[in-house]
Amino acid sequence: MSEQLPVVSLFSGAGGLDLAVERADAEPLSTADLGGGLLRVSVATDYNEPALQTLKANFRDTKTLTGDIRVVPTEEILAKAGLRAKEPVLVVGGPPCTPFSKSGFWLEQKRESRDPNASLLDEYVRVVRETQPEAFILENVQGLTYKTHKAQFERLLKGLGALGYNPQWKVLLAADYGVPQLRRRVFVVGRRDGQRFEFPEPTHSGWSEHSRTVDATKIPHVTAAQAFEGLPILSRASNDEIVDGNYGELAAEIPPGQNYLWHTERYGGRNHFEWRSRYWTFLLRLDPNRPSTTLQAQPGPWVGPFHWENVRTTSGQERARRLRVNEMLRLMSFPDDFKIAGTRADVQRQLGNAVPLELGKAVVRALMTQLGYLDREPASRSVAFA
Template structure:
């Protein structure tokens, strides 16, 4: 249990240190920083919470620049995690073994992502980057944090990758952390996105972590019935409420499929232009990926944002705009809209081009999802007062589902 002086929240100078691995744009770092915020809120200035990210690491210079803009007090270590020793990481954060309250991180998901299954090495789980899971375990074993949170794509749990997955759980169990895992749907925690991710959480004291109950409910690809006493899933239109955006260079969908995309209604994809629907008979049934020419449905959460979409991979906005010659064209989502779909604060800054920004956000953990998991962990570890948490949940249950910026 934490010292009495640290409950419910520590003072800024005595916050508990957190180590962030594979930090990327900082989705889990944001969740650490904002664990004390009331659910469904994303204020410009976060509430004072019990944790601070003492040190973060990533191999991508752009990601570290993004982190530096948003977390200026966090020390960053650049480089491949396989070349960074645990003592080096601890020294950078001014930490000793056992000091860290939590280690957070999502090893790059490309070895396990369905989007890479066209490569034989992905399908057969032979990607050398899968060893990054072992690096995560190495740092847990050597840094001995009080707890850890590991996030990855749902496909890590699939039969194809069972060897990697079971080895990971066994290694964490041998360290005494009693890892618990669960696949969570982001929309069930207030994220306007139908994004599934697996979370693995363990505690050094061996007590089993209890995952947070969903706060929202609604239909999804695999859900037809849900608890209607919960808040409804946040829709894309609700997420964009009050958002003022400006046109961005290259946002219109032109080229070979530009005209076809503009004719597709919101919520539909290339299947609109098959013999079974109301568009042109241009494609064979189920001949493309679901996200091909996909338009966002205003009355539903978004599909998963892609980190590296091709020019005709959605979701695209449901509205059409005229191009230079007056022809209507669909448009890509603007950066402020991407931030809303990830429940990141409106004032979050990301380094790079439009493609760089989408890559960083597409690889990130949505803030509200990471916040739900870390909030539950902080509560169970005693770093958030249970009475305070109950008060926040009461606020949540009576509030609008529209995100506050």
């Protein structure tokens, strides 16, 4: 254990980045490979108790610290981990993304980038400044890079740059790294020695909402159907999985890969909705032959993606169904035995806010290779969800 390199995790949530850290040297897309233990998360912090319960259940050797980072001194974080400044090899974390998410744009203060939680970016810079790790990895939603949040993003980069870390940033598509999900996240990475970090090249390719260009030299995107292979087939859905109520019948009639637009005058369903009158995720069904769209952290009752197969209620009616926990784990490329604490809403929130494992691994692995701790990246790229 003493030979493992220590890592400080901030805003840890369900532990997506933490899992990526501890499995950075494992084979890609092999949930059975735990890696050789190059890195260890020494301390993980969060203010959300269900998230910390999840961390405790999955990272037994990691110390946890509950509290608002704005009032938790860096000295306390280091002391909890048994570390001093300059001893952590990495500081990793994703400050809560609500201020920068498109889903928050209905609030005026978020549209105008006045959300007080945006200051959490400054707290991340503070911890990096006071812990002086060899490198850091910060991740967030793509919205952080939008013009609306230009001042906050530039302040973040300037603050990290002033520490000598030469921060580099890039928006990465999870599906391009083997995750069966079209999820975009921005990563900011910097090294204490000031050397420029080079982001990992995609290993997979396929079309998305932004591009129809496919690189035939890369592995095709992992589809939702591939991700769900081997999962148990249940004969009956639980009540909280059934999409019922006002739009239950309409949702059941929508084909795989379609959304509420199916029920407009331009498509083959009922002419029930106005064209482009709702969010894209409204009544959205998964396409089994493509990666999933982004899993939502706090979806409303009619927000997908829902499974492409219907289920029957006790009265015999066909209804769409919500994704099960084991399916969401697969779409996040998490191991099947990953334990998540709390209610279904807690599970959805934790996974919806998490970093997909394989995406995080790709970034951590590239960084550790460039720092000289790994000789090369693992060669195997076979899909192995198990």
